């Protein structure tokens with residue numbers, strides 16, 4: 001069987017590196033990672049995967065890379081995404097995320113690449129109108145980060161019409177956990193995500209976890225989110241590209257689990273997994289946090305055939321714990 005040539009832009013980052021692993025495990029893809037290493041890690045790229053260091057905003061670099069590898073599909077994980085920063089510095093967000101994706105799409109057009117899988121986000125919905133967020137729900141981002149994703153989603157419709165590029169937008173809810181091998185995981189400088197921050201307590205890196213607000217309209221007052229294992233999210237990329245090659249139909253999918261957990265419940269799960277007391281202190285709310293954000297995953301399951309392997313929050317947290325205990329300094333941990 002012939003192998004499909006794919007480019008993973010941002011493939012050295014947290015989610016991108018897991019997409020690369022899952023693609024590689026199928027044995028059906030020739031993979032090239034394209035990454036400027038602004039937040040990614042070269043050490044995450046496994047043997048057998050080509051790497052080109054460069055920027056998605058650099059048309060000449062993309063031209064040379066696409067001419068060399070002749071990809072049939074491109075996956076995009078190369079966004080900057082700290083929500084707080086996006087409010088303070090919207091221009092950098094639009095420049096990297098929107099302008100970068102436009103330059104990338106121009107390379108797809110020039111090199112006749114047919115398929116595009118885009119890393120979108122729950123943040124396109126802003127404050128959700130329903131308990132379970134469906135693909136058809138209103139989109140109204142409340143920060144520049146979410147808006148850059150929505151701009152690209154809309155842009156893709158017109159690019160498809162003009163240039164016949166077929167695309168899938170995957171809207172990740174809260175990505176977490178780490179690859180079963182224990183070799184790759186989450187290593188963000190200035191981490192803001194809840195689960196890695198909680199695990200810094202049993203690792204001895206912080207004394208307690210702050211809970212941002214306990215006066216939300218939820219059963220225990222803390223925010224509810226939909227935590228999905230990063231390898232399950234990565235698998236969805238394979239379903240997405242197979243869907244595109246089989247049906248030629250562009251589409252958008254929410255990637256969640258249909259079940260939300262409160263911040264307090266995540267802290268409890270981490271206590272159960274690590275056996276550590278993990279002290280928690282309640283602080284003021286963080287700006288721009290909706291009470292609850294949980295996805296219906298029905299469409300991804302029925303249309304793509306997406307199946308999640310990680311069913312329980314404890315399994316998800318345990319996989320993150322395995323990565324952090326073996327890599328307390330992330331990729332800088334001496335071997």
Ligand SMILES: NC(=O)c1ccc[n+]([C@@H]2O[C@H](COP(=O)([O-])OP(=O)(O)OC[C@H]3O[C@@H](n4cnc5c(N)ncnc54)[C@H](O)[C@@H]3O)[C@@H](O)[C@H]2O)c1
Pocket residue numbers: 009010011012013014015016034035036037038039040041054055056057076077078079080081096100119120121122171172173174175176188
């Ligand atoms: N982590 C989450 O919970 C979550 C949830 C929803 C959506 N997302 C989206 O998923 C994507 C990946 O998130 P992540 O957590 O893996 O982030 P990450 O920072 O770990 O990975 C991003 C990668 O893209 C690279 N990159 C950034 N700008 C680039 C550019 N201009 N040119 C080339 N490479 C560039 C970085 O070096 C890095 O390797 C982002 O688009 C993010 O918005 C993440």
Ligand SMILES: O=c1ccn([C@@H]2O[C@H](COP(=O)(O)OP(=O)(O)O[C@H]3O[C@H](CO)[C@@H](O)[C@H](O)[C@H]3O)[C@@H](O)[C@H]2O)c(=O)[nH]1
Pocket residue numbers: 081121122123172173174175192193194195197209210211212213223224225263286289293
């Ligand atoms: O020290 C902390 C860190 C976070 N939280 C709370 O934990 C929840 C989860 O926060 P975090 O892990 O930062 O994720 P989100 O802000 O929900 O954002 C993630 O999930 C979104 C989709 O749901 C994506 O759009 C974003 O890119 C991704 O960072 C939120 O209620 C936070 O207020 C705390 O209480 N204490």
